Amino acid sequence: MTTMYVIMILALVGAAGMVAAFFWVVRSGQLDDLDTPPRRMLLDEARPRREPRA
Amino acid sequence: MTTALADVGAVPAARDGALAATATACAHCGLPAAAATDDGPAFCCTGCAVVYRAIRGAGLDDYYAVRERAEPARTTERGYAELDDDAFARVHTKDRPDGTRTVSLYLEELRCAGCVWLIEATPRCLDGVLDARVDIGRGRCDVVYDATRTPLSTIAQHLDRLGHPVHPYRGAERDVARRKDDRIALFRLGVAGAAFMNLMLMAVALYAGLFATMSTADRQLFRWASMLVAIPAIGYAAMPIFRTAIGALRSKAAHVDLPLAIGIVVGLVWGAANVVRDRGEIYFDSLAMLTFLLLVSRYIVSRSHRRAAAAAELLWSLTPSRATRIAADGTWTEVPMEAIRLGDRLAVRAGEAFPVDGVIVAGSSAIDAALLTGEARPVAIGVDAAVHAGTTNLTAPVELVATAIGESTRVGALVRRVEELSLRKAPIERLVDRVAGKFVLVVLTAAIVTVLAWGGATGVEHAMSLLIVTCPCALALATPLAVTVALGRAGKAGVLIKGADALERLAHPGRMVLDKTGTLTVGKPAVVTWVGPTEVRAWVAAIERGSAHPVARALTELGEPGPIATEVVEVRGRGVRGRVDGHALTIGAPSWLAEELDLTPLADELAAITGRGETPIAIAVDGVATAAVGIADPLRPGATEALARLRALGWRPEILSGDHPAAVAAIAAQCGGLPARGGQSPEDKLAYVTAARAAGPVAMVGDGVNDAAALAASTCGIAVAGAAEVAIEAADVFVRTPSIGAIADTAAGAQATMATIRRNLKVSLAYNLIGGTLTVAGLIHPLIGAVMMPLSSLSVLTSSLRSRAFREVP
Numbered sequence: 131m132t133t134m135y136v137i138m139i140l141a142l143v144g145a146a147g148m149v150a151a152f153f154w155v156v157r158s159g160q161l162d163d164l165d166t167p168p169r170r171m172l173l174d175e176a177r178p179r180r181e182p183r184a
Numbered sequence: 185m186t187t188a189l190a191d192v193g194a195v196p197a198a199r200d201g202a203l204a205a206t207a208t209a210c211a212h213c214g215l216p217a218a219a220a221t222d223d224g225p226a227f228c229c230t231g232c233a234v235v236y237r238a239i240r241g242a243g244l245d246d247y248y249a250v251r252e253r254a255e256p257a258r259t260t261e262r263g264y265a266e267l268d269d270d271a272f273a274r275v276h277t278k279d280r281p282d283g284t285r286t287v288s289l290y291l292e293e294l295r296c297a298g299c300v301w302l303i304e305a306t307p308r309c310l311d312g313v314l315d316a317r318v319d320i321g322r323g324r325c326d327v328v329y330d331a332t333r334t335p336l337s338t339i340a341q342h343l344d345r346l347g348h349p350v351h352p353y354r355g356a357e358r359d360v361a362r363r364k365d366d367r368i369a370l371f372r373l374g375v376a377g378a379a380f381m382n383l384m385l386m387a388v389a390l391y392a393g394l395f396a397t398m399s400t401a402d403r404q405l406f407r408w409a410s411m412l413v414a415i416p417a418i419g420y421a422a423m424p425i426f427r428t429a430i431g432a433l434r435s436k437a438a439h440v441d442l443p444l445a446i447g448i449v450v451g452l453v454w455g456a457a458n459v460v461r462d463r464g465e466i467y468f469d470s471l472a473m474l475t476f477l478l479l480v481s482r483y484i485v486s487r488s489h490r491r492a493a494a495a496a497e498l499l500w501s502l503t504p505s506r507a508t509r510i511a512a513d514g515t516w517t518e519v520p521m522e523a524i525r526l527g528d529r530l531a532v533r534a535g536e537a538f539p540v541d542g543v544i545v546a547g548s549s550a551i552d553a554a555l556l557t558g559e560a561r562p563v564a565i566g567v568d569a570a571v572h573a574g575t576t577n578l579t580a581p582v583e584l585v586a587t588a589i590g591e592s593t594r595v596g597a598l599v600r601r602v603e604e605l606s607l608r609k610a611p612i613e614r615l616v617d618r619v620a621g622k623f624v625l626v627v628l629t630a631a632i633v634t635v636l637a638w639g640g641a642t643g644v645e646h647a648m649s650l651l652i653v654t655c656p657c658a659l660a661l662a663t664p665l666a667v668t669v670a671l672g673r674a675g676k677a678g679v680l681i682k683g684a685d686a687l688e689r690l691a692h693p694g695r696m697v698l699d700k701t702g703t704l705t706v707g708k709p710a711v712v713t714w715v716g717p718t719e720v721r722a723w724v725a726a727i728e729r730g731s732a733h734p735v736a737r738a739l740t741e742l743g744e745p746g747p748i749a750t751e752v753v754e755v756r757g758r759g760v761r762g763r764v765d766g767h768a769l770t771i772g773a774p775s776w777l778a779e780e781l782d783l784t785p786l787a788d789e790l791a792a793i794t795g796r797g798e799t800p801i802a803i804a805v806d807g808v809a810t811a812a813v814g815i816a817d818p819l820r821p822g823a824t825e826a827l828a829r830l831r832a833l834g835w836r837p838e839i840l841s842g843d844h845p846a847a848v849a850a851i852a853a854q855c856g857g858l859p860a861r862g863g864q865s866p867e868d869k870l871a872y873v874t875a876a877r878a879a880g881p882v883a884m885v886g887d888g889v890n891d892a893a894a895l896a897a898s899t900c901g902i903a904v905a906g907a908a909e910v911a912i913e914a915a916d917v918f919v920r921t922p923s924i925g926a927i928a929d930t931a932a933g934a935q936a937t938m939a940t941i942r943r944n945l946k947v948s949l950a951y952n953l954i955g956g957t958l959t960v961a962g963l964i965h966p967l968i969g970a971v972m973m974p975l976s977s978l979s980v981l982t983s984s985l986r987s988r989a990f991r992e993v994p
Contacts, residue, residue: 165321169297
């Protein structure tokens with residue numbers, strides 16, 4: 131029976147952790163521009179290597 | 185080109201095989217181009233040529249593999265010297281600790297993945313550029329650079345040559361404020377989502393317990409845990425809904441958020457009471473789902489509104505931030521825009537943009553008014569000419585007196601107009617609010633009646649269930665969901681629609697005023713009539729090959745490059761002479777040829793050509809009139825069918841054009857007798873559209889900003905591909921595919937979307953009616969109530985996704 135209490139607390143702590151992670155993601159600006167990254171992703175292979183310059 | 189000609193039924197002579205083979209594709213954009221003079225690639229315009237060479241030169245050839253669509257390029261080839269000015273650096277650039285600088289630039293023509301790739305490769309091409317990040321939605325590019333190694337002007341020149349003219353980004357402060365709002369919306373969204381998922385899991389356990397044995401302690405645990413999650417999470421996430429509801433109560437305005445807030449609050453309070461009492465139903469899972477769905481749909485809608493508002497600010501970026509004032513003693517001083525007063529005398533150097541609307545008082549030059557007119561050709565100006573803020577002075581310095589500044593300039597008026605448009609609520613949204621207002625009254629009355637009718641605790645219980653079950657989630661979702669699905673699908677098909685109200689206005693058919701150039705026709709002169717011996721065609725093409733004149737470009741399409749022309753002499757504005765294969769040819773206006781030879785053998789043909797509204801060209805071989813050519817702007821392929829489809833949707837298309845009335849009449853005749861008016865000035869068009877609006881909805885389709893005013897004045901302005909940036913902003917709808925067919929598809933999609941919205945509203949009201957009646961009658965099991973609520977939202981979602989709207993857009 132007490133297992134249920136433990137699991138419930140673990141589950142809620144997990145959920146709170148996820149929410150905290152989401153807050154961090156939003157704050158870090160990763161979700162500010164939702165239009166460009168999906169396009170940029172397509173181009174990874176064509177992206178020119180940055181060559182060292184003299 | 186060939187298909188375009190095939191559409192023109194009246195000119196069988198033009199369908200000669202030789203024509204088909206000569207169309208060359210532009211190496212950059214793939215449009216028909218004149219054959220190259222040397223062995224190099226061919227181009228349709230100088231813009232494409234410059235951009236193509238810049239891309240090849242920088243080793244960025246992969247661009248052609250990654251871009252999503254090909255469009256003719258635009259470049260200004262300006263020097264951008266003003267960007268290196270200290271004053272500019274102070275306002276627009278930020279120093280970083282390591283000695284480098286960041287600057288936000290607004291780039292024109294940012295459209296697809298190819299553009300992103302091309303620009304973000306800048307650090308590889310330019311020494312001293314450390315990073316370039318593109319935000320395609322805002323047209324913004326953040327560049328990190330080392331000013332000691334590369335001046336900003338060089339970077340700007342590079343981007344310009346790649347086909348993205350550069351302007352300082354003005355909306356940075358507002359972007360910061362908006363980003364804050366957007367992030368808060370995302371926080372709430374995340375909290376609601378997490379609460380919804382977890383509450384659903386607990387609810388499943390509880391519902392399972394209904395059918396199996398579940399200890400009281402377990403049930404208590406799940407109910408208390410649900411409550412502890414639900415109240416703070418929903419309370420936080422639904423805050424904006426509560427706020428709007430309170431605002432609506434204070435101002436006594438109907439708003440859909442009011443019944444929503446009542447449902448949510450009653451649900452939370454009554455659910456909590458039931459937890460404490462340990463009896464009755466808790467509604468936390470349904471409430472969390474409702475909140476989550478609402479927030480998702482609102483977030484998406486606000487993003488599409490944002491885009492329209494951002495577009496307005498981009499316009500500001502196009503006008504300069506400072507100006508050169510001439511004091512009474514003749515000295516020139518640089519002053520910021522804010523210091524300019526009406527009547528100030530200003531100097532504008534060649535290459536600079538005009539900072540204000542004004543009248544030229546000294547000097548003469550040519551200006552590029554593409555921003556306002558969409559017309560790429562330079563316009564000559566002299567003393568007393570009116571110029572507008574945002575247009576560019578091209579050739580020589582001029583002095584002007586300011587007649588309008590800031591928001592009162594033509595550009596300023598346009599920006600204001602676009603901002604107003606983006607804030608306007610669609611009539612269907614107002615309808616939903618009105619329905620919601622009545623809804624609140626009905627539900628509250630029903631709740632009171634229920635309490636009285638049943639009496640006591642049972643009455644309260646049923647009344648509470650009623651308030652929660654009838655929470656009009658589906659009603660609130662009906663419009664945003666349908667609109668979001670439609671806008672998303674339309675966007676994928678290359679149609680940009682600015683919000684629900686644009687969609688709605690496009691769904692009410694009325695008159696559709698078409699600007700002939702660029703919408704119905706190809707927009708480039710082409711040979712549509714040829715009367716004469718076939719062997720002459722190649723000779724004509726050979727002679728015209730060297731000329732840049734539009735008519736000459738059309739004539740080069742007549743034959744394969746083969747014979748070599750010699751002794752070619754161009755007579756300005758009249759025609760050209762030359763020798764090919766031992767024959768002397770004279771090609772030009774009939775009036776010019778008639779001065780020296782007898783044109784009577786061709787008189788009938790030339791008269792027929794002129795009568796059809798085409799430009800006649802006569803050709804003489806060895807002094808004998810031999811061939812007659814008719815030049816016109818041919819119809820786009822499929823234009824006739826598209827017009828028929830528009831008529832079937834209830835639209836009444838007509839032509840309103842600035843072109844010569846005879847040419848307009850000819851196009852109208854080919855389209856099957858459209859009502860047509862030619863020779864219209866921008867003011868005429870505006871007056872015509874304004875007058876027509878009095879009689880009903882008027883959609884205006886155009887591409888230049890000789891049309892912009894009319895676009896803004898119409899009920900629904902539609903800009904088509906290749907339109908000036910300003911025309912795109914002024915319009916409600918931007919169709920990227922340059923064909924009238926796409927416009928017909930868009931109009932059909934808008935009507936289908938409105939049908940979906942109406943269906944959604946009916947479905948949601950039906951659910952509430954049935955659910956409410958059953959609850960009041962006490963016939964509903966709490967579990968069924970809990971299932972019905974999400975079910976109504978889900979059926980609205982399904983109905984929106986299944987909508988036929990914009991499915992068939994190419």
